[in-house]
Amino acid sequence: MLLLYGPSGTGKTQIARTLSNEGGLSFIGCRTSDIKAGWLGHSAQKVRELFARARAQAPCIVGELSQQLDGIHRSGPAVFVLAATNRPDVIDPAILSRSVEQIEIGLPDQEQRKQLIAVFLSGVSCSDEVSEIAEGLSQLTTNYSGRDLQQLVSRAILAAVKRRGSAHTFRPQWSDFESFETHLTTKEQ
8 A cells, every 4th residue: 555645736646547547557536435324334335345346447546545455465456555645644553554655745846836837827828928927926825736726827817818808818917816916825824
Protein backbone atom coordinates (compact mmCIF):
# COMPACT_ATOMS: atom_id res chain seq x y z
CA MET A 1 0.00 0.00 0.00
CA LEU A 2 1.15 3.49 -0.84
CA LEU A 3 -0.31 6.47 1.03
CA LEU A 4 -0.46 9.92 -0.53
CA TYR A 5 -1.34 12.68 1.89
CA GLY A 6 -1.62 16.44 1.83
CA PRO A 7 -4.07 19.31 1.63
CA SER A 8 -7.22 19.07 -0.46
CA GLY A 9 -6.86 20.07 -4.08
CA THR A 10 -3.19 19.14 -4.45
CA GLY A 11 -3.77 16.41 -7.05
CA LYS A 12 -3.53 13.20 -5.04
CA THR A 13 -6.37 11.52 -6.93
CA GLN A 14 -5.01 12.76 -10.25
CA ILE A 15 -1.64 11.21 -9.39
CA ALA A 16 -3.40 7.89 -8.74
CA ARG A 17 -5.24 8.09 -12.05
CA THR A 18 -2.03 8.98 -13.89
CA LEU A 19 -0.13 6.10 -12.28
CA SER A 20 -2.92 3.78 -13.31
CA ASN A 21 -3.02 5.08 -16.87
CA GLU A 22 0.76 5.11 -17.34
CA GLY A 23 1.07 1.64 -15.85
CA GLY A 24 -1.74 0.21 -17.95
CA LEU A 25 -3.67 -0.70 -14.81
CA SER A 26 -7.34 -0.53 -13.94
CA PHE A 27 -8.30 2.21 -11.50
CA ILE A 28 -11.15 1.80 -9.05
CA GLY A 29 -11.82 4.99 -7.15
CA CYS A 30 -13.55 4.72 -3.80
CA ARG A 31 -14.49 7.33 -1.24
CA THR A 32 -15.38 6.78 2.38
CA SER A 33 -18.99 7.59 1.51
CA ASP A 34 -18.95 4.71 -1.00
CA ILE A 35 -18.39 2.17 1.77
CA LYS A 36 -20.39 3.70 4.61
CA ALA A 37 -23.54 1.76 5.21
CA GLY A 38 -26.77 1.96 7.13
CA TRP A 39 -26.60 -1.28 9.10
CA LEU A 40 -24.00 -3.29 10.98
CA GLY A 41 -21.88 -5.43 8.67
CA HIS A 42 -22.97 -3.72 5.46
CA SER A 43 -19.76 -1.62 5.21
CA ALA A 44 -17.65 -4.78 5.47
CA GLN A 45 -19.71 -6.31 2.67
CA LYS A 46 -19.13 -3.23 0.48
CA VAL A 47 -15.37 -3.42 1.14
CA ARG A 48 -15.33 -7.13 0.18
CA GLU A 49 -17.20 -6.29 -3.04
CA LEU A 50 -14.75 -3.48 -3.85
CA PHE A 51 -11.76 -5.79 -3.49
CA ALA A 52 -13.52 -8.56 -5.42
CA ARG A 53 -13.93 -6.06 -8.28
CA ALA A 54 -10.26 -5.10 -7.97
CA ARG A 55 -9.14 -8.73 -8.07
CA ALA A 56 -11.34 -9.38 -11.10
CA GLN A 57 -9.71 -6.45 -12.92
CA ALA A 58 -6.15 -7.23 -11.75
CA PRO A 59 -3.64 -5.84 -12.15
CA CYS A 60 -5.42 -2.92 -10.59
CA ILE A 61 -4.95 0.19 -8.47
CA VAL A 62 -7.54 0.73 -5.73
CA GLY A 63 -7.96 4.42 -5.05
CA GLU A 64 -8.58 4.57 -1.30
CA LEU A 65 -7.62 2.83 1.91
CA SER A 66 -9.66 -0.19 2.82
CA GLN A 67 -9.68 -2.80 5.54
CA GLN A 68 -9.06 -5.56 3.00
CA LEU A 69 -5.30 -5.02 3.08
CA ASP A 70 -4.73 -8.30 4.87
CA GLY A 71 -6.75 -10.08 2.19
CA ILE A 72 -4.26 -9.23 -0.56
CA HIS A 73 -2.08 -12.29 -1.00
CA ARG A 74 1.20 -12.46 -2.86
CA SER A 75 0.02 -15.53 -4.74
CA GLY A 76 -3.23 -13.96 -5.92
CA PRO A 77 -3.92 -11.39 -8.64
CA ALA A 78 -1.95 -8.15 -8.32
CA VAL A 79 -3.87 -5.46 -6.47
CA PHE A 80 -2.02 -2.31 -5.52
CA VAL A 81 -3.68 -0.13 -2.93
CA LEU A 82 -3.05 3.57 -3.34
CA ALA A 83 -4.65 5.49 -0.51
CA ALA A 84 -5.08 9.26 -0.51
CA THR A 85 -6.09 11.46 2.38
CA ASN A 86 -5.89 15.00 3.63
CA ARG A 87 -6.14 13.70 7.22
CA PRO A 88 -3.33 11.18 7.86
CA ASP A 89 -3.57 12.05 11.56
CA VAL A 90 -6.89 10.20 11.88
CA ILE A 91 -5.80 6.97 10.19
CA ASP A 92 -5.44 4.05 12.56
CA PRO A 93 -1.73 3.33 13.24
CA ALA A 94 -2.34 -0.36 12.42
CA ILE A 95 -3.40 0.65 8.92
CA LEU A 96 -0.51 3.09 8.54
CA SER A 97 1.93 0.33 9.49
CA ARG A 98 0.78 -1.62 6.43
CA SER A 99 1.79 1.15 4.06
CA VAL A 100 5.05 0.58 2.25
CA GLU A 101 5.56 4.30 1.81
CA GLN A 102 3.87 7.55 2.75
CA ILE A 103 4.36 10.48 0.38
CA GLU A 104 3.33 14.03 1.15
CA ILE A 105 1.80 15.94 -1.73
CA GLY A 106 2.10 19.53 -0.57
CA LEU A 107 0.90 22.85 -1.83
CA PRO A 108 2.70 24.13 -4.91
CA ASP A 109 5.58 26.57 -4.44
CA GLN A 110 5.69 29.90 -6.29
CA GLU A 111 7.29 28.49 -9.44
CA GLN A 112 4.82 25.60 -9.53
CA ARG A 113 1.89 28.01 -9.03
CA LYS A 114 3.21 30.13 -11.89
CA GLN A 115 3.39 27.06 -14.15
CA LEU A 116 -0.09 25.88 -13.13
CA ILE A 117 -1.63 29.28 -13.81
CA ALA A 118 0.06 29.38 -17.22
CA VAL A 119 -1.37 25.92 -17.99
CA PHE A 120 -4.86 26.99 -16.88
CA LEU A 121 -4.61 30.05 -19.13
CA SER A 122 -3.20 28.16 -22.12
CA GLY A 123 -5.43 28.64 -25.12
CA VAL A 124 -7.03 31.73 -23.59
CA SER A 125 -6.36 35.01 -25.34
CA CYS A 126 -5.53 37.54 -22.63
CA SER A 127 -5.15 41.31 -22.87
CA ASP A 128 -2.00 41.09 -20.74
CA GLU A 129 0.82 38.61 -21.26
CA VAL A 130 -0.02 35.22 -19.71
CA SER A 131 3.49 35.08 -18.24
CA GLU A 132 2.94 38.43 -16.48
CA ILE A 133 -0.43 37.32 -15.10
CA ALA A 134 1.03 34.00 -13.95
CA GLU A 135 3.99 35.73 -12.30
CA GLY A 136 1.79 38.26 -10.51
CA LEU A 137 -0.75 35.71 -9.31
CA SER A 138 1.91 33.25 -8.19
CA GLN A 139 3.16 35.89 -5.76
CA LEU A 140 -0.31 36.50 -4.31
CA THR A 141 -1.43 32.89 -3.89
CA THR A 142 0.93 31.42 -1.30
CA ASN A 143 -1.54 29.01 0.33
CA TYR A 144 -3.34 27.97 -2.86
CA SER A 145 -3.69 24.40 -4.08
CA GLY A 146 -3.87 23.54 -7.75
CA ARG A 147 -7.66 23.35 -7.48
CA ASP A 148 -7.77 26.80 -5.85
CA LEU A 149 -5.72 28.25 -8.71
CA GLN A 150 -7.91 26.61 -11.32
CA GLN A 151 -11.01 28.08 -9.68
CA LEU A 152 -9.38 31.52 -9.51
CA VAL A 153 -8.58 31.42 -13.22
CA SER A 154 -12.09 30.17 -14.04
CA ARG A 155 -13.67 33.00 -12.04
CA ALA A 156 -11.47 35.59 -13.77
CA ILE A 157 -12.40 34.19 -17.18
CA LEU A 158 -16.07 34.37 -16.21
CA ALA A 159 -15.56 37.97 -15.04
CA ALA A 160 -14.00 38.78 -18.43
CA VAL A 161 -16.93 37.19 -20.25
CA LYS A 162 -19.40 39.20 -18.16
CA ARG A 163 -17.40 42.41 -18.62
CA ARG A 164 -17.26 41.90 -22.37
CA GLY A 165 -20.78 40.54 -22.68
CA SER A 166 -19.65 37.76 -25.00
CA ALA A 167 -18.23 34.29 -24.61
CA HIS A 168 -16.63 34.62 -28.04
CA THR A 169 -14.66 37.85 -27.77
CA PHE A 170 -13.63 38.00 -24.11
CA ARG A 171 -10.00 38.66 -23.19
CA PRO A 172 -9.13 38.34 -19.50
CA GLN A 173 -6.93 41.12 -18.17
CA TRP A 174 -5.20 41.72 -14.86
CA SER A 175 -8.21 43.63 -13.50
CA ASP A 176 -10.35 40.47 -13.87
CA PHE A 177 -7.99 38.72 -11.48
CA GLU A 178 -7.71 41.75 -9.18
CA SER A 179 -11.46 41.60 -8.64
CA PHE A 180 -10.71 38.59 -6.45
CA GLU A 181 -8.04 40.42 -4.43
CA THR A 182 -10.11 40.21 -1.25
CA HIS A 183 -10.33 36.47 -1.76
CA LEU A 184 -6.58 36.31 -2.41
CA THR A 185 -5.64 38.09 0.78
CA THR A 186 -8.13 36.27 3.04
CA LYS A 187 -7.00 32.82 1.80
CA GLU A 188 -3.45 33.52 2.93
CA GLN A 189 -4.44 34.11 6.54
